[in-house]
Amino acid sequence: MSETVNTVVEEGCFHCGDKVEEAPFLLDGHTFCCLGCQTVYQVLHDSNMQNYYKYNTHPGRSQKKKGIDVSYLDEPNIAAKLVDFKDDHIAVMTFYIPVIHCSSCIWLLEHLYKLNPAVVTSQVDFMKKQATITFKHNELSLRGLVELLIHIGYEPKITLQDVVKEGKKVxxxxxxxxxxxxxxxxxxxxxxxxxxxxxxxxxxxxxxxxxxxxxxxxxxxxxxxxxxxxxxxxxxxxxxxxxxxxxxxxxxxxxxxxxxxxxxxxxxxxxxxxxxxxxxxxxxxxxxxxxRTYYHISFERDYRSYFPVAVTRIENNVDRPVQLSDLKVGDRILVRNNEIIPADSILLNGQASIDFSFVTGESRAVEKILGEVIYAGGRQVGEAIELEVVKPVSQSYLTKLWNNESFKQYEKQFDTFIGFISKYFTIGLVAIAVVACGFWLVGGDSMKAWGAFTAVLIIACPCALALSSPFTLSAALSIFDRNKFYIKNTAAIEEMAAIDCIVFDKTGTISSPRSSSMFFEGQLSGAEKIAVASVCRNSGHPLSREIVKWMNVSSFQELSSFEEIAGQGMRAQVGEVSILVGSASFVGVKQGSADGSVVYVSIDGEVKGFFTLEQSWRVGLVDVVNDLKEGYDLHLISGDNERRMDALKLIFPKESSLLFNQSPGEKLLEIEAWQDKGKQVCMLGDGLNDAGALRKADLGIAVSDDINNFSPGCDAILDGDSFAKLPKFFAFAKDAVKVIHLSFAISLTYNVVGLSFAVQGTMSPLFAAILMPISTVTIISFTSLSTRWLAKRRKLV
Amino acid sequence: MNIIFFLIGCSVLIALIFLGAFFWANRTGQHDDTYTPSVRILFDDEVVADERAETKKS
Known part of the structure; x- marks a missing residue:
């Protein structure tokens, strides 16, 4: 068996299926894209667990991303908050593991006891992407368990606002x-x-x-x-x-x-x-x-689910993890590579290069200098930095959004069609019953009066009406779901049909963080391209990797010397030529842009030009705007500067307001202003800075490229891939409401037929027993079938 | 014909037992996860398979 495997030329990493670049890792005749993947294979192979690779090809996920520090789990008071149950011998903990995606994942996680005998049992809930693990905490600490999970590539998401546990309450x-x-x-x-x-x-x-x-x-x-x-x-x-x-x-x-x-x-x-x-x-x-709700998607996330559970505090030169809630103004904290800055703080030490993608949707890192205030929510990329907290976590620039009063009301109140109808329905129903009763009483037939009165209320009981809206909307919900548009509840679909004003965020919403394009202004010869690419190849900085991709050269040169100064740039010697790649000040450009995303290239002291990285628009943006232009007011609110205003002006209609440099609070107020003008506003955003606007808007849609990742609290989550279908979604929501109106008419017809018997006081139990289920079945089949038919017409199924 | 009272009693009793069984299943969480068991049942019992492989080798 093993011999046949050896002879097969594998494409991609044996573990994760990613493309294997030059210098692959080889083990047992399998190729791996990185050391991480190879380690996971080795661990599983040593424990006789190759079955993992039998159930699916390439079941793993790339291990190229560096692991995180989980030492805070050793703090007993933090660990105690996280575990579900603990006694003298065992502890039970439910983890949310977003990477669970195939049967191999289930198999591996349920056979954890083979890797570590201290694990007693483990059970996976695939739909919820959860694993409940029982372990002997005397032999294996919580930290050890989490490290084991990370080691085999199943990093659990541990947050303060535990989505897992809150989900259980429902x-x-x-x-x-x-x-x-x-x-x-x-x-x-x-x-x-x-x-x-x-x-x-x-x-x-x-x-x-x-x-x-x-x-x-x-x-x-x-x-x-x-x-x-x-x-x-x-x-x-x-x-x-x-x-x-x-x-x-x-x-x-x-x-x-x-x-x-x-x-x-x-x-x-x-x-x-x-x-x-x-x-x-x-x-x-x-x-x-x-x-019915989605198990694995949470619509109620706030900053707590995004911020870390603990942060490293420096006290008397000793690092100690503390809970985020214990963090006070004046504390010195240490933030390592890939960790999130939990509170507004001043940079004291180290090269800060902050990625604010969760906040703004902009994925490139921003350089900060010593003494500068860094707002909470950014992710440090590079070396560890030391900060002093200037505001408590709950009062930070970003998190204080959640103190705004629009967050206090628990649930948005949607005006549903059924709610509107039921007012008149009840009054009409009681009126008919009383009139029928009075009619027979005047005629002197009190038995018939009682019979008619009760029969009217029985036969007109709005059973079919009560079913029309849930069945239509849940059918619509599952059709949206199939198109990667996840709506929180059925009432939100009705709200969606009432929308007449759509507001977009820019970065990460109408532009995609996944596809960005490099622009180069200047001139480089073919040989120079190879030289610069050879230099950039040695750096792990995302911009350097983008540059290598842009250069698209087939061969690389050997470097005779290489030096990377984090946050500034690279200095290298390629043969006779010395090359500088980096920020304006590093390369020596006097009137250069201070923007962290502009990379200058200088060869032998001569500045050859600069690279800029821009996110490109999502596929179909122009069509989406053109389709929505009819019938909707379109606006744009961006926290970013006006750099790309000209391009946007061409896309958006003239009447649209394009607002830039908006703070999270201003976004919220802007939405409120439109609402005051009588508009039903829908906000599309992606970052934490949109959270206020998403909450304030009548319908908040979070655009996300990975629905398991963080997205701010909202009414619906739209997968970035389905962005082009947005006009169809809005039209289909309107269709669904039309179906509800039609089924209302049908159920009213049944009621009229029933009532005509009821007012005469001649309704038999058999008649009621037949009419009631028939009207119910009619409504259920009409709503489900017509919703499907309409979806087919819109090409959504 | 009085047997009909006995039969109705029996049928209601059996229905009650089923209702009780449903309650028990629901309360012990047997309906919480309706997907994973369908995958789990298809896994091979590899403990036995490993032993066989070892005996073959030796």
Whole structure:
């Protein structure tokens, strides 16, 4: 077996499948792209765990990124906050591991005990990308466990705002139990109602009362347990003097029960127990469909899920990890390579090169000088730096956004169509019932008056109406989901249909951090290109790598000397030629740009030109703007400078306002100003600096290139790849609302038919038992089918 | 015909047992993860396979 493997020429790294560049790592006849991948293979091979590679080809993920420091996990008070359960011997911890993506991942993580016997059990939940690990904490510390996971390439995401644990709180068990009870009662009461519907012979009539009592017995738990939420909600809304759809529902359920109890106890009829149970069963299912959520995506993230759990504080020349909440003004902290700056602070020591991509969407690093204030949220790239905290974490430039009052309200209130309708529906329904009752009372037939009054409320119970919106919107939700557009809940789709003003952020939203293009201004000959590329090849700086890519040369030259000064540039000797590559001051350009992303090249003391790196627009941006131009106001708010205003002016229509140099707070106020003009505003953003605007807007859409990565709190997450489909999404949301309107018309037709019988006081239980499920089935199939059909027409499925 | 009361009692009792079973399954988290077990069941029992491979070698 192993011999055949040896002869196969593999393409890409055996572990992760990435392209193997020059000087591959070789082991057991497999090639690896980097030492990290090879190490993982070695570890698994030594533990007899090659099965990992059997289930999928290239199951791993690239190990080129450097590991992070997890020494803070040794602090007992930090560790205690993270574990789910701990006793004298074992501890249980649930990790969120975003890289879980295939069956090999499940296999490896569930066989952790082979790598370290201190792991007792481990269980993966694939959909939630979680692993619950039980381990003997006396033999393996939490830090050791996390390091083991990182070592095999499964780095867990450990944050203060634990998405994993908060996700657990959302529990549908109560609702599921209520559905189960309602379904149980529905099935049984229907069986017991059949004899009545099919007709009974005279000698069988003796059973009728028994069936009646049993039916009543099944109706009681349905009323008291399964339907309890509707009564609570109806009561709450009456107290607030609003009429929501639960009011007629609760009224209908209650009246059905009263009439059933009355008929059974007085032996005047069979009652409507099966209608009651089926009604509650169906509307609860509608509720369940509406509440389905995404397991692995969190829409409620704030800065806590992005900031580290702990930070290294320097006290009397001793480094010690402390919890972020314990950080005080005046503390000296140490921030290493790839760590995030947790609070606004002053640079004391070291070469700071800060990547603010999470904040602004701009991925290039910004150089900072000693004594300069660095805002929280940036990621240090390069050597470790020392900082002094000037503001507590919660009061930093960025995090104080979360103290704004628009963050205090817990949930956005969307005006839904059903909410609007139910006001009039309830009033109309009660009016018809009272008129019918009065009509028969005047005629002197009090039995018929009671019959008509109850029948109206029973037959017009808006069951179909209550189902139309959840089923339509959840069908739409799954279609959006398939197109990589993840919407938080069904109400947000209705809000999306009402939007008439769309505001874009620039960097990272309409431009893509993944594709940036290098521009070179100046002249380089072919030989010079090779020389410069050979120099840049030796640097790990992202800009150097971009330059090498841009040069696209086939061969490289040997360097006779090379020196890299972090944050400034490189000095190298290639044969006879000396080359300087770096910032304006380093190369010696007097009137150069101070921007950290401009790289100058000087050969033998002569400045040859400079490179700039610009993010390129997302694919289809022009089409998106052109399509949305009709029917929507389009605006742009950017925290960046006006550098690319001219290009944007050509893309956006004349009426659009293009705002630059906006702070996070200003973005929020700008959104508010549009809202005050009566606009329904949708904000598209990506960074933490958009968090306020996303929250304030009627609909906040976070654009993200990796949905498992950080995205600010929002109503929907749009995968960057689907950006071009945005106009289709907006149009489809409008379609979905149209479907709801149509199904409302259908359910109203059923109600009118039913009512015409009901007001005459001639509605039989059989009629109700047939009409109710038929209208429900019609609505469910109409909404699901037409939503799918419309999606097909928009080419979304 | 009184047997019908007995039969109805039986049918309701059995239905109640199923309802109880559903509650138990739901409460013990058996519906929490409906995907991973479908993958897990396809993994080979490699402990046995390894032993065989070793005996072959020797």
């Amino acid at each position: 529990n549908q068990n109560g609702l599921v139990a209520k559905i189960a009870v309602a379904g149980f009662c529905f099935g049984n009461s229907m069986m017991l109602s059949f004899p009545e519907y099919f007709g009974m012979a005279d000698f069988e009539k003796q059973y009728a009362s028994v069936f009646g009592y049993l039916n009543l017995a099944f109706a009681v738990p349905t009323l008291l347990y399964s339907a309890s939420d509707y009564f609570k909600s109806a009561w709450m809304s009456l107290k607030q003097k609003r009429l929501n759809l639960d009011v007629p529902l609760a009224l209908g359920i209650f009246i059905i029960f009263i009439r059933t109890a009355f008929e059974v106890l007085t032996k005047t009829g069979p009652g409507f127990a099966d209608t009651l149970c089926s009604l509650v069963f169906f509307i609860l299912i509608g509720k369940w469909v509406q509440q």
